[in-house]
Amino acid sequence: MASNEQPNSVHHHSSLQKKIKLKQERRQHNVSFVMMILLTIVAFAAIASDAISNSVAVLFIIVLAGVQVFFQLYIWMHLGHKGHEFPMWGIASGLLIALITVGTLVGLIW
Amino acid sequence: MSNAHAANKSVLWDWLTTVDHKKIGILYLVSGGFFFLVGGLEAVLIRIQLMNPEMTFLTGNLYNQVLTMHGTTMIFLAAMPIIFGFMNAVVPLQIGARDVAFPFVNSLGFWLFFFGGILLNLSWFLGGAPDAGWTAYAPLSTTSTGHGVDFYVLGLQIAGAGTLMGGINFLVTIINMRAPGMTFMRMPLFTWTAFVTSGLILFAFPALTIGLFLLMFERVFEANFFDANMGGNAIIWEHIFWIFGHPEVYILILPAFGIISEVVATFSRKRLFGYSAMVFATVLIGFLGFMVWAHHMFTVGLGPVANSIFAVATMAIAIPTGVKIFNWVFTMWGGKIRFTTANLFSVGFIPTFVMGGVTGVMLAVAPADYQYHDSYFVVAHFHYVIVGGLILGLFSGLYYWYPRMFGLMLNEALGKWNFWTFFIGFHLTFFPQHFLGLMGMPRRYFTYPEEFGLGSLNFISTIGAVFMTVGTIIFIINVVVTHAKGKKVSGDPWDGRTLEWAIPNPTPHYNFLQTPLVRGLDALWIEKMAGNKKMTPAEPVGDIHMPNNSVLPLFMSIGFFIAGFGFIYYSSAGAPALIAIIVGLGIGLACMFLRSWIDDHGHHLHKEDLLKEDKGVDA
Numbered sequence: 001m002a003s004n005e006q007p008n009s010v011h012h013h014s015s016l017q018k019k020i021k022l023k024q025e026r027r028q029h030n031v032s033f034v035m036m037i038l039l040t041i042v043a044f045a046a047i048a049s050d051a052i053s054n055s056v057a058v059l060f061i062i063v064l065a066g067v068q069v070f071f072q073l074y075i076w077m078h079l080g081h082k083g084h085e086f087p088m089w090g091i092a093s094g095l096l097i098a099l100i101t102v103g104t105l106v107g108l109i110w
Numbered sequence: 111m112s113n114a115h116a117a118n119k120s121v122l123w124d125w126l127t128t129v130d131h132k133k134i135g136i137l138y139l140v141s142g143g144f145f146f147l148v149g150g151l152e153a154v155l156i157r158i159q160l161m162n163p164e165m166t167f168l169t170g171n172l173y174n175q176v177l178t179m180h181g182t183t184m185i186f187l188a189a190m191p192i193i194f195g196f197m198n199a200v201v202p203l204q205i206g207a208r209d210v211a212f213p214f215v216n217s218l219g220f221w222l223f224f225f226g227g228i229l230l231n232l233s234w235f236l237g238g239a240p241d242a243g244w245t246a247y248a249p250l251s252t253t254s255t256g257h258g259v260d261f262y263v264l265g266l267q268i269a270g271a272g273t274l275m276g277g278i279n280f281l282v283t284i285i286n287m288r289a290p291g292m293t294f295m296r297m298p299l300f301t302w303t304a305f306v307t308s309g310l311i312l313f314a315f316p317a318l319t320i321g322l323f324l325l326m327f328e329r330v331f332e333a334n335f336f337d338a339n340m341g342g343n344a345i346i347w348e349h350i351f352w353i354f355g356h357p358e359v360y361i362l363i364l365p366a367f368g369i370i371s372e373v374v375a376t377f378s379r380k381r382l383f384g385y386s387a388m389v390f391a392t393v394l395i396g397f398l399g400f401m402v403w404a405h406h407m408f409t410v411g412l413g414p415v416a417n418s419i420f421a422v423a424t425m426a427i428a429i430p431t432g433v434k435i436f437n438w439v440f441t442m443w444g445g446k447i448r449f450t451t452a453n454l455f456s457v458g459f460i461p462t463f464v465m466g467g468v469t470g471v472m473l474a475v476a477p478a479d480y481q482y483h484d485s486y487f488v489v490a491h492f493h494y495v496i497v498g499g500l501i502l503g504l505f506s507g508l509y510y511w512y513p514r515m516f517g518l519m520l521n522e523a524l525g526k527w528n529f530w531t532f533f534i535g536f537h538l539t540f541f542p543q544h545f546l547g548l549m550g551m552p553r554r555y556f557t558y559p560e561e562f563g564l565g566s567l568n569f570i571s572t573i574g575a576v577f578m579t580v581g582t583i584i585f586i587i588n589v590v591v592t593h594a595k596g597k598k599v600s601g602d603p604w605d606g607r608t609l610e611w612a613i614p615n616p617t618p619h620y621n622f623l624q625t626p627l628v629r630g631l632d633a634l635w636i637e638k639m640a641g642n643k644k645m646t647p648a649e650p651v652g653d654i655h656m657p658n659n660s661v662l663p664l665f666m667s668i669g670f671f672i673a674g675f676g677f678i679y680y681s682s683a684g685a686p687a688l689i690a691i692i693v694g695l696g697i698g699l700a701c702m703f704l705r706s707w708i709d710d711h712g713h714h715l716h717k718e719d720l721l722k723e724d725k726g727v728d729a
Contacts, residue, residue, distance in 0.1 A: 086285050097313050097400050105349050108412055
C-alpha cells in the first residue's frame with residue numbers, strides 16, 4: 001500500500017552502512033523464508049503421520065505456529081524496528097482481549 | 111500528472127472511482143440513508159401488523175423475514191455506514207489531514223459494504239429474505255429452508271469485510287496523520303470515539319467473520335459445527351455472535367457520544383466539561399464492551415457464577431457512561447446555549463439515552479432477566495439506546511455537519527418539525543413497549559390474542575411509529591428543499607471550535623492549503639480567542655501530493671458480489687453456481703493483482719495553481 005510514497009524519495013543516499021544492513025536483512029529474510037516452509041512441512045507431517053499421538057501433535061503445531069508468528073511479525077513486518085510502538089500496543093491489547101474471550105468461552109462451554 | 115485529466119471525465123465516473131474521503135463520506139451517507147428508509151419501511155410494516163390483535167396483514171414466515179431484515183438492515187446497512195459517513199467526512203478534517211491513510215482501501219471498504227447490502231436485499235426478489243432473526247441463532251438458521259439465510263451469511267460477510275477495512279483505515283489515519291501539535295489529548299472527542307470505535311471494529315468483526323464462515327460451511331458444505339447430533343454445539347454460535355454483537359452496540363453508540371460531545375460544546379460556547387474524563391470513559395467503555403457478551407445469554411444456563419460475573423461487568427459499564435452524561439450536563443451548565451436543531455437532537459438524546467441505560471442495568475440483573483428475556487421489554491430497551499441514542503445522535507450530526515459536507519445549511523424550521531415529530535413519535539412508540547414486555551408480550555411473535563389485553567398499548571405504539579415516519583419524511587423534504595434553494599454558507603456557520611470549521615466552503619479537495627499548527631484542544635477556538643482570523647500554518651504553501659482515483663475497488667467488489675451469488679446457490683444449483691464462484695473470485699483476484707502490479711504514485715497539485723484556486727475561493 002505504497003500509494004502515499006513519493007517516487008525516488010527512499011533510496012537517495014544509501015551509504016555503505018545501509019547497504020550492509022540491507023544485505024543482512026536480505027539474508028534474514030531468506031533464512032526465515034526457508035525456515036517457515038520447513039516448519040509448515042513439519043507441522044503437516046506431524047498431523048499426517050501416525051508417529052505421534054494427536055494430543056501431542058496439537059501442542060506441537062501450536063508451538064510451531066508461535067515460531068511462525070514470530071518470524072512473520074519480527075522478520076517480515078519489522079516489528080522490532082523503531083516506530084512500531086503503536087502496532088505493539090495494538091497487538092498486546094488484541095492478545096489480551098482474545099485471551100480473555102477465548103479463555104472465558106472455553107471455560108463456559110466445557 | 112495533474113488533476114486536470116480527472117475533470118474531463120463524467121461526474122458519474124468521478125463518483126464511482128473516487129478515493130476522496132469527503133466524497134466517500136457522502137456515498138456512505140446516501141447509501142446508508144437509503145437502507146435506513148428500507149429498514150424504516152420494514153419497521154412500519156411490523157407496526158401495522160401488531161397494531162391490533164390477530165391482524166392478518168403480515169403473518170408467519172413473511173413476518174419473520176420482515177423482522178429479520180429490519181434488524182439486520184438497520185444495524186449493518188443503515189447505522190454502520192452512516193457512522194462511517196461521518197467518520198469519513200469529519201475525522202480527517204478534525205485532525206488536519208488531507209485524506210485518510212489508505213484512500214484506495216477506503217473506497218474498497220465502501221463498495222464492499224454497498225454490494226454486500228445490495229446482495230442481502232436482493233433476497234427479497236429471489237425466493238425470500240432471511241427469517242432466523244438478526245442474530246441468526248443455530249439451529250434455526252442452520253435448518254432454515256430456502257436460500258434466505260445464505261443471503262444473510264454472504265451479504266454480511268462481504269459488507270463486514272468492508273467495515274473491517276474501514277476500521278483499520280481509521281486507526282492508521284488517526285495514529286499517523288494528525289497535524290503538527292495535534293497530540294492525542296488534543297483530539298476532538300468525535301475523533302477519539304472514531305478511534306476507539308475503529309479499535310472495537312478491529313477486534314470484534316473477526317468474530318463475526320469466523321461465525322459467518324462456520325454458518326456458511328454448515329449450510330453450503332454440510333459441516334456440523336452447530337449440530338448437536340453430530341457432536342457440534344448450537345450454543346457456540348450464540349457465544350461467537352455475541353462476542354461480536356456486544357462490542358458492535360458500542361461500535362454504534364460511541365460515535366454518537368462523540369457527536370453529542372461536539373454539538374453540546376459548540377452550542378454552549380464552552381469547552382467540553384471534563385475532556386480527559388470523557389476520553390477515559392470512552393476507552394473504558396470500549397474495553398468493558400468485550401467483557402459482557404454473555405449477558406445476552408443469561409437464560410441459556412451458564413450457571414450462577416458465570417451469570418454473576420457477567421452481570422457485575424455489565425453494571426460496571428454504567429459508571430463511565432454516567433460520567434459522560436454528567437459531563438454533557440455540566441458542559442451546558444453556565445453555557446450560552448443556542449437551541450439549533452442539531453443541539454435539540456443532542457439535548458433530546460441525553461434523557462432518552464439515560465432511560466435506555468437504566469433499563470440496561472435492569473436487564474443486567476441476571477435473576478430479573480429471566481423475566482425480561484425475549485420480551486418486548488428488551489425490544490424497548492435496545493430501541494431506546496439505538497434509536498433514542500444513536501439515531502438522535504446521527505440526526506444531530508447531520509444538522510451540525512451538513513454545511514461542512516454539502517456547503518448548504520439545512521432549513522432550521524423544518525429541522526425543528528423533524529425533531530419534535532421524531533422525538534415524540536419515538537417515545538410514543540417505544541415507551542409503551544416496556545409495559546407490553548412486563549405484561550408478557552414476547553418479541554418476534556407476529557400476533558397476540560385479544561384477551562391478553564395488549565391491544566391498546568400496541569395501538570399507541572403504532573401511532574408513535576406514524577409520527578416517526580412523518581419526522582423522517584420531513585427530513586427528506588428538508589434535504590430536497592435545501593438542495594433546491596438552500597443558501598450557501600461560510601466555512602464556519604456555527605462559530606465552531608474544532609479544525610473542520612477552519613476550512614473555506616466548499617471544502618477544497620485537498621482540505622488544507624497549508625497543514626495547520628495545533629496549539630491545544632479546540633484548535634480553532636484557541637486561534638479565535640488569540641484574535642487570529644486563520645489557523646497558524648505549520649508549513650509554507652507547497653506542492654500537495656494527492657492519491658489518484660481508481661475503479662479497481664468497484665470491480666473488486668463486483669467480483670466478490672458475483673462470487674457471493676455463487677456460494678448462495680452452490681448447494682442447489684451446482685455447476686452454474688461454481689462458475690459464478692470462479693468468475694467472481696477471479697475478477698476479485700485479478701483486481702488485486704492489478705493493484706499490486708501497477709505502480710500508482712498519485713499526483714501533485716502545484717503551488718501556483720493552488721494559490722490561484724485559493725484566491726478564487728476567498729473572493
